[in-house]
Each structure stands twice: as structure tokens, then as C-alpha cells.
Amino acid sequence: MSAHRTRLIAALDTASYDQALQWATALDGIVDAIKLGLEFTYACGLDAVKALGNRQDLFLDLKLHDIPNTVSSGLRALTPIKPRLMTIHALGGAEMISRSRATLEDAFDNDEKRPKLLAVTVLTSMNEQSLNEIGINATPLDEVVRLGRMAIRAGADGLVCSAHEITALRDALGDGPELVVPGIRPAGSNTDDQKRIMTPAQAAQAGADWIVVGRPITRADDPAAAAQAIQNELQAVTRCR
Numbered sequence: 001m002s003a004h005r006t007r008l009i010a011a012l013d014t015a016s017y018d019q020a021l022q023w024a025t026a027l028d029g030i031v032d033a034i035k036l037g038l039e040f041t042y043a044c045g046l047d048a049v050k051a052l053g054n055r056q057d058l059f060l061d062l063k064l065h066d067i068p069n070t071v072s073s074g075l076r077a078l079t080p081i082k083p084r085l086m087t088i089h090a091l092g093g094a095e096m097i098s099r100s101r102a103t104l105e106d107a108f109d110n111d112e113k114r115p116k117l118l119a120v121t122v123l124t125s126m127n128e129q130s131l132n133e134i135g136i137n138a139t140p141l142d143e144v145v146r147l148g149r150m151a152i153r154a155g156a157d158g159l160v161c162s163a164h165e166i167t168a169l170r171d172a173l174g175d176g177p178e179l180v181v182p183g184i185r186p187a188g189s190n191t192d193d194q195k196r197i198m199t200p201a202q203a204a205q206a207g208a209d210w211i212v213v214g215r216p217i218t219r220a221d222d223p224a225a226a227a228q229a230i231q232n233e234l235q236a237v238t239r240c241r
């Protein structure tokens with residue numbers, strides 16, 4: 001058993017390179033990694049993603065979801081960026097996930113340097129009602145555990161889930177999979193479009209490896225102070241595993 005620290009990823013969701021660079025600079029040394037996603041990548045392009053990713057550990061969250069050949073080829077095209085974490089959707093299925101893992105293993109000789117492949121289970125913006133609306137008659141908890149088992153068996157290194165599912169995923173899958181957890185809101189902050197939320201301390205207590213926090217940091221008057229407050233909250237939680 002050893003002490004386990006939950007790490008903080010800041011989601012830099014913006015269409016402006018200058019804005020993202022300003023946030024990345026202000027947060028350098030405070031957060032453990034930055035996340036770039038659809039908005040930044042589509043607006044600023046892959047060279048801009050690479051430029052920011054060269055400065056700090058990068059979570060490249062593009063949530064690929066297509067047929068196995070298209071997703072694994074898309075991942076291969078992204079490998080020069082050398083992100084630490086990358087996402088595909090678990091709903092793409094086992095073959096898509098296993099081919100994606102094989103492609104990343106093939107592209108990196110050194111497994112330590114290979115980006116970790118994360119499968120997104122049920123988006124944290126969804127609740128039971130939104131699942132029912134798309135024809136899934138299950139609770140988010142049951143659906144996350146079902147998809148999580150399939151994705152890890154198929155070769156994902158970890159999962160994106162909400163903090164509400166961490167305990168059930170650890171019971172089902174053990175401590176091996178990296179659990180990356182968005183839907184984080186410091187007490188009293190705006191929930192925005194997130195439905196399955198917890199505070200940073202609650203997510204750390206539950207066993208998140210990483211938490212992902214966007215607007216509570218980027219919309220704060222002082223993003224560096226907001227991120228530091230979240231780190232302080234995480235560091236107050238000591239867990240052994």
C-alpha cells in the first residue's frame with residue numbers, strides 16, 4: 001500500500017491560441033496537466049496543440065468514435081503530438097478499442113512513453129433521463145460499469161467516468177485502470193451543463209487518479225488562484241491504496 005495523490009488537469013476550452021497560452025502559462029507549476037479538446041483543436045489546429053503540449057503534460061481529449069479502421073488510423077495520425085492521455089468513446093465497441101491500443105503500441109517502442117488510451121463511458125453531462133432518451137434503459141452507474149468492463153478487457157488503459165462511479169469501477173476492475181474524472185465542481189460553484197458532479201475532495205476520496213476541471217478555473221477572476229485552491233483541497237485528502 002502507498003499514498004495515492006489525485007492529480008489535477010485543467011481543461012483549456014477556448015478557440016483562442018493566445019487565451020490558451022495565457023492560461024497554460026499562469027497554471028504552469030500549479031496543475032499537473034492541461035487538457036485540449038474539440039474547440040481548441042478545431043479552431044487552432046494540430047500545430048497549436050503540439051506547441052502547447054510541448055510545454056506541459058497533455059491530455060488530448062478528442063473522443064474519437066467511428067469504425068475501428070478510422071479511429072485507429074486517426075490515433076496514429078495524432079501520435080507525433082505525444083500526449084500523455086488520449087480518448088476514444090467506449091460505445092465504439094471492443095474491436096475499435098483493441099485496434100486503437102494495438103496502433104498506439106505499434107507507434108511507440110517505449111511503453112512508458114506510449115499515450116494512455118482512455119475510453120469515455122457515459123458523459124458526465126448525462127443522467128438517467130438522458131440515457132433513456134437515447135434508448136439506454138439503465139442507470140449511469142450500471143452503464144458505466146458495463147462499458148468500463150468491456151473497454152478494459154478490450155485494451156483501454158483507463159476510463160473517463162464521473163466520481164459517482166469510481167467505487168463501483170474499483171470493485172469491478174481493481175486499482176489498475178486509470179480513472180480520469182470530469183464533472184468536478186468546487187462547493188458552491190455553478191454546475192453548468194454537468195449532471196453527475198462531485199467536489200475535488202470527494203473525487204479524491206473516492207479514488208480518482210486524475211480530475212479534470214475547466215470552467216471553475218478558466219472562468220475564475222484569477223485562474224491560478226482557483227487552480228491552487230483545488231490543489232490544496234486535493235492535498236488535504238490522504239488516501240492509501
Ligand SMILES: O=c1ccn([C@@H]2O[C@H](COP(=O)(O)O)[C@@H](O)[C@H]2O)c(=O)[nH]1
Nearest residue numbers: 011037122123124182183212213214215
Ligand atoms: O464525460 C466527460 C468527458 C469529458 N469532459 C470534458 O471535461 C471538461 C470539463 O469541463 P468543465 O468546464 O469543468 O465542465 C470539458 O473539457 C469536457 O469536454 C466532460 O466534462 N465529461
